[in-house]
Amino acid sequence: MGIGGKSSPPILSQVGAINVRHMAFLKDSGYEAVPYVCAFCGNCTMVCPAFMHLRWEPFGPRGKLHATKEIIEGVINIDEEYVRRMYLCSLCDHCTQICTTSIPLLEFWLFIRKEIEMFGLTPPSISFISKSLEDYGDPFAMGPESRRIWTRGIKKIVEPRIGKQAETLFFIGCACALKPQLHGIVRSMIKIMERAGIDYSLLGENEACCGAPLLWGGKPAGAKELAEQNIIWFRKIGAKTIVFNCPTCLNAINEAYAKIYGTHAEKEFNLLTASQFIVHLIREGALEFEEQPLVTVTYHDPCVAARKLNVIDEPREIIDSIPGLYKVEVINSGKETHCCGSHGLLNVIDPLLSSKIAEERLRQMSITPASRIITECPSCIQSLELATHTMQYPIAVEHIAQLVADALRDE
Amino acid sequence: MSQTKQVTSLNESNKADQEIDPVLAQLVKVVGPDNASNDELERIVYSGDPSSLPHFHYRWKRKYLADYVVRVEKTDQIREIILIAKEHKLAIVPRGGGSSCMGSSCPSRGGISLDIKRMNKIIDINAEEGFVRVEPGVTFADLEIELAKKGMELGIYPTSAKSAVIGGWIACGGRAGIGTPRYGTLEENIIELKVVLSNGEIKIVAGKEALPYIGSFGILGVIAEAKLKIRKKPPRIKPLSYTFQRLESLCDAFTKVVGLSAKPVYLKIADARFQKYSNPLEKGRYVLTLAYNDGDDIPFDELQRIVGENGGGMLDDEYAENEWELRYDCEFKPKEYCHTLMFQEVWIHSDNVYDVLEAYERSKKTHKVPALWFGMLGTQSMVRLELMAMLNPDRYLEFISSKGILHKMVKRSIRLGGGPYTIGLQNSIYMKKAYPERYAAMKKLKNELDVEGIMNPDRVTNCLTSYSRINLLFFLASGFRRLAKYVAR
Numbered sequence: 001m002g003i004g005g006k007s008s009p010p011i012l013s014q015v016g017a018i019n020v021r022h023m024a025f026l027k028d029s030g031y032e033a034v035p036y037v038c039a040f041c042g043n044c045t046m047v048c049p050a051f052m053h054l055r056w057e058p059f060g061p062r063g064k065l066h067a068t069k070e071i072i073e074g075v076i077n078i079d080e081e082y083v084r085r086m087y088l089c090s091l092c093d094h095c096t097q098i099c100t101t102s103i104p105l106l107e108f109w110l111f112i113r114k115e116i117e118m119f120g121l122t123p124p125s126i127s128f129i130s131k132s133l134e135d136y137g138d139p140f141a142m143g144p145e146s147r148r149i150w151t152r153g154i155k156k157i158v159e160p161r162i163g164k165q166a167e168t169l170f171f172i173g174c175a176c177a178l179k180p181q182l183h184g185i186v187r188s189m190i191k192i193m194e195r196a197g198i199d200y201s202l203l204g205e206n207e208a209c210c211g212a213p214l215l216w217g218g219k220p221a222g223a224k225e226l227a228e229q230n231i232i233w234f235r236k237i238g239a240k241t242i243v244f245n246c247p248t249c250l251n252a253i254n255e256a257y258a259k260i261y262g263t264h265a266e267k268e269f270n271l272l273t274a275s276q277f278i279v280h281l282i283r284e285g286a287l288e289f290e291e292q293p294l295v296t297v298t299y300h301d302p303c304v305a306a307r308k309l310n311v312i313d314e315p316r317e318i319i320d321s322i323p324g325l326y327k328v329e330v331i332n333s334g335k336e337t338h339c340c341g342s343h344g345l346l347n348v349i350d351p352l353l354s355s356k357i358a359e360e361r362l363r364q365m366s367i368t369p370a371s372r373i374i375t376e377c378p379s380c381i382q383s384l385e386l387a388t389h390t391m392q393y394p395i396a397v398e399h400i401a402q403l404v405a406d407a408l409r410d411e
Numbered sequence: 412m413s414q415t416k417q418v419t420s421l422n423e424s425n426k427a428d429q430e431i432d433p434v435l436a437q438l439v440k441v442v443g444p445d446n447a448s449n450d451e452l453e454r455i456v457y458s459g460d461p462s463s464l465p466h467f468h469y470r471w472k473r474k475y476l477a478d479y480v481v482r483v484e485k486t487d488q489i490r491e492i493i494l495i496a497k498e499h500k501l502a503i504v505p506r507g508g509g510s511s512c513m514g515s516s517c518p519s520r521g522g523i524s525l526d527i528k529r530m531n532k533i534i535d536i537n538a539e540e541g542f543v544r545v546e547p548g549v550t551f552a553d554l555e556i557e558l559a560k561k562g563m564e565l566g567i568y569p570t571s572a573k574s575a576v577i578g579g580w581i582a583c584g585g586r587a588g589i590g591t592p593r594y595g596t597l598e599e600n601i602i603e604l605k606v607v608l609s610n611g612e613i614k615i616v617a618g619k620e621a622l623p624y625i626g627s628f629g630i631l632g633v634i635a636e637a638k639l640k641i642r643k644k645p646p647r648i649k650p651l652s653y654t655f656q657r658l659e660s661l662c663d664a665f666t667k668v669v670g671l672s673a674k675p676v677y678l679k680i681a682d683a684r685f686q687k688y689s690n691p692l693e694k695g696r697y698v699l700t701l702a703y704n705d706g707d708d709i710p711f712d713e714l715q716r717i718v719g720e721n722g723g724g725m726l727d728d729e730y731a732e733n734e735w736e737l738r739y740d741c742e743f744k745p746k747e748y749c750h751t752l753m754f755q756e757v758w759i760h761s762d763n764v765y766d767v768l769e770a771y772e773r774s775k776k777t778h779k780v781p782a783l784w785f786g787m788l789g790t791q792s793m794v795r796l797e798l799m800a801m802l803n804p805d806r807y808l809e810f811i812s813s814k815g816i817l818h819k820m821v822k823r824s825i826r827l828g829g830g831p832y833t834i835g836l837q838n839s840i841y842m843k844k845a846y847p848e849r850y851a852a853m854k855k856l857k858n859e860l861d862v863e864g865i866m867n868p869d870r871v872t873n874c875l876t877s878y879s880r881i882n883l884l885f886f887l888a889s890g891f892r893r894l895a896k897y898v899a900r
């Protein structure tokens with residue numbers, strides 16, 4: 001198997017000659033050539049959040065590739081030390097974005113994690129999350145019945161929506177469903193859909209994790225299974241459009257779909273991030289806004305939304321259409337966005353590093369005159385919010401849905 | 412610092428190692444346990460650079476692996492680490508972004524890889540007086556962001572600006588980069604440097620006294636601070652691209668464009684093969700791309716005339732914009748398509764560009780070298796030409812023959828009054844021949860300043876092998892090749 005996708009460097013199919021055949025690590029995976037495509041130019045090092053904070057070259061992508069090359073060639077052994085290093089990565093995809101030789105690095109890091117899992121070397125904290133997903137269907141060991149806790153207070157409105165046949169399905173995601181800190185996002189999305197008169201459905205306890213944490217933990221097969229469970233439910237509901245308030249969930253299901261069915265999900269479903277969905281409603285005139293009291297906001301692009309899904313303009317268009325809101329750009333936005341530090345289970349493997357990365361991102365935001373940070377990823381919200389406490393820099397961090405819901409004109 | 416705690420715990424063995432290794436213990440005393448290591452993985456990563464030589468070749472070097480990696484944050488720490496190195500007769504290999512080629516920051520006798528990337532403070536920006544004072548580990552991106560806040564820019568940077576740091580570029584000489592044709596080389600933009608010498612002395616050097624340190628590749632001391640000129644940031648850059656069918660026409664147009672009084676910030680030439688791999692909007696056989704500050708008087712008419720006289724044509728804006736966008740990435744893009752991208756950089760007068768390129772293009776036919784090239788104007792007349800070959804290491808003869816041709820090209824450039832561009836470990840053999848005066852001056856200074864010879868040995872003034880040995884090797888290889896051809900016939 002080769003590395004799929006049109007961005008794969010052509011050399012990957014030519015490097016049969018390298019003396020790696022006898023090595024077990026990455027053997028015959030189609031990925032063994034990756035470190036040899038690297039020009040070792042170092043461009044990726046300077047953008048890598050792990051490098052930026054640890055400042056040791058081996059933690060940057062070039063260093064990680066270098067180390068992997070040495071393992072392939074039998075110079076060093078694959079051990080816990082190597083594994084820790086490979087896991088000090090937020091899978092933010094910035095290295096892929098910048099790579100001179102177009103190496104699909106994110107795909108490679110994921111494959112390495114799978115290989116690590118096969119060697120039985122996955123760090124225990126990651127295995128704990130995987131186990132929770134396998135046993136409970138979510139990473140917090142809370143179980144399906146807990147997926148309705150966010151409905152408290154609005155049961156009358158939302159309970160009839162659960163399991164209902166509808167063309168629009170709102171996929172809530174584990175974090176938003178199970179973490180009280182994030183329930184505001186779900187409620188805001190509900191408010192927006194109700195106000196726009198959308199006939200929507202919810203999966204309730206039948207919603208499963210999108211599978212991303214299993215993929216990040218080196219278990220792509222498990223991730224696929226979870227995604228498939230969800231896809232089956234999408235069909236049962238008769239959904240055509242699925243709205244996600246977490247871009248990672250969307251991306252995980254989208255990619256799993258392609259792997260399972262060998263075709264693009266868009267052939268069957270319209271998968272939208274919250275901002276993509278809301279921008280449609282605004283363009284159709286389905287939402288009306290109250291004038292805001294001159295609020296300056298800045299937008300933090302979540303890695304997956306910007307780099308993977310190319311959702312960059314939509315949230316900005318939303319902000320621009322709310323009267324009284326002013327938008328200022330933070331440095332490193334759009335595809336050049338900086339990671340919030342929590343992606344890819346980095347917050348599990350090294351919470352301290354994860355929070356330092358978030359603090360740095362918050363520092364960048366703090367230079368702008370913004371009094372509110374807007375984003376569309378629940379994970380980013382959690383880590384940036386934590387950073388506001390650790391840095392004692394009180395600034396509100398909100399989901400785009402919250403911004404919109406709060407600005408809606410009273411009925 | 413708290414975040415680096417994790418690194419220490421990653422390197423569980425560090426504590427135990429300190430007990431066994433007294434040098435490590437000394438290093439740790441200076442920089443703390445999080446910033447010194449003798450871990451093998453660390454040492455491997457810190458001992459490499461982008462030099463695309465197959466592994467077997469790389470490992471011929473005497474002691475290619477550093478014994479220790481140390482990260483410094485302050486000038487005093489550099490000083491103390493140097494003194495420890497001196498005590499134990501260990502080499503010091505300063506390391507910035509590790510993006511310089513030719514093994515510049517690769518050890519040749521083990522020793523300490525001294526990472527200065529943590530020294531990344533922008534100490535002072537003075538827009539009125541037009542200078543910035545920086546530590547050596549400052550990245551070009553950070554500098555650009557901070558200067559832009561005051562409407563200023565450095566205006567000169569290497570195309571490796573995404574990976575290099577300022578100290579590394581200074582140590583490499585900074586003769587060709589974006590902006591250098593317009594604002595001069597680093598030499599003309601450095602106001603003063605703070606250096607730490609091998610005897611531990613911390614010295615401020617300016618003017619003539621600073622010159623040896625610019626392009627010293629770390630053999631005289633470690634650059635700990637730099638004061639550089641800054642200027643007003645232009646509102647926009649205007650790129651223009653032209654295509655030519657013949658090498659001669661391209662070079663003629665190039666020489667004439669170089670002679671115009673309006674100086675571009677970027678002037679690049681490349682062959683079709685390089686363009687094919689680097690700019691997806693590939694067009695024509697040869698391409699010339701220029702970029703001007705939008706505020707400058709752009710000589711549109713003269714450009715049009717020069718291009719017209721040489722049978723060239725203008726490429727559309729999209730192509731030109733793409734060329735400008737790709738200025739950082741184009742150089743190594745061909746690596747995506749081959750196992751080994753072998754290259755050699757030469758530094759020659761613009762009048763001699765045709766001579767070298769014509770000879771290199773001929774080698775494609777005579778020696779079947781999978782050749783491609785690109786060049787960029789450095790000063791107002793000197794050019795950095797990068798001659799490349801896309802190789803498969805399995806074809807050993809092709810590898811040797813390409814290396815031989817690149818050696819010939821350097822010799823040709825030297826005959827024409829030029830020489831190699833980056834010196835590093837690999838090109839030090841040419842120093843004496845190409846830059847005899849600089850060589851003599853550097854040798855004298857090296858002997859005075861670095862008596863023990865610990866500062867990045869085996870480059871610039873000294874070499875692991877000799878010019879005549881390399882010459883003989885390639886002479887024999889070429890004889891062997893001819894013989895093999897004859898026998899085959």
Ligand SMILES: Cc1cc2nc3c(=O)[nH]c(=O)nc-3n(C[C@H](O)[C@H](O)[C@H](O)COP(=O)(O)OP(=O)(O)OC[C@H]3O[C@@H](n4cnc5c(N)ncnc54)[C@H](O)[C@@H]3O)c2cc1C
Pocket residue numbers: 041460461504505506507508509510511512515516527547568569570571574575576577578579580581582583584585586587588589628629630632633634635739742743833835867
């Ligand atoms: C894609 C690409 C494009 C490039 N484009 C250009 C270009 O346009 N122009 C150009 O000139 N070069 C270019 N280069 C070569 C190289 O990147 C540059 O010269 C760069 O400035 C090196 O900086 P660095 O921080 O990576 O230094 P390193 O590679 O880490 O070090 C370079 C040399 O300087 C020494 N050194 C590093 N820091 C110090 C210090 N503080 N004190 C003393 N010695 C030190 C090292 O020991 C080594 O000998 C390019 C390289 C690549 C890979």
Ligand code: SF4
Pocket residue numbers: 047048049050051060061088089090091092093094095096105106109
């Ligand atoms: S994905 Fe992000 S964190 Fe991981 S190696 Fe790449 S740049 Fe670094």
Ligand code: SF4
Pocket residue numbers: 037038039040041042043044045061062065098099100101102103
């Ligand atoms: S940017 Fe790509 S080619 Fe350059 S060092 Fe990183 S992985 Fe290698």
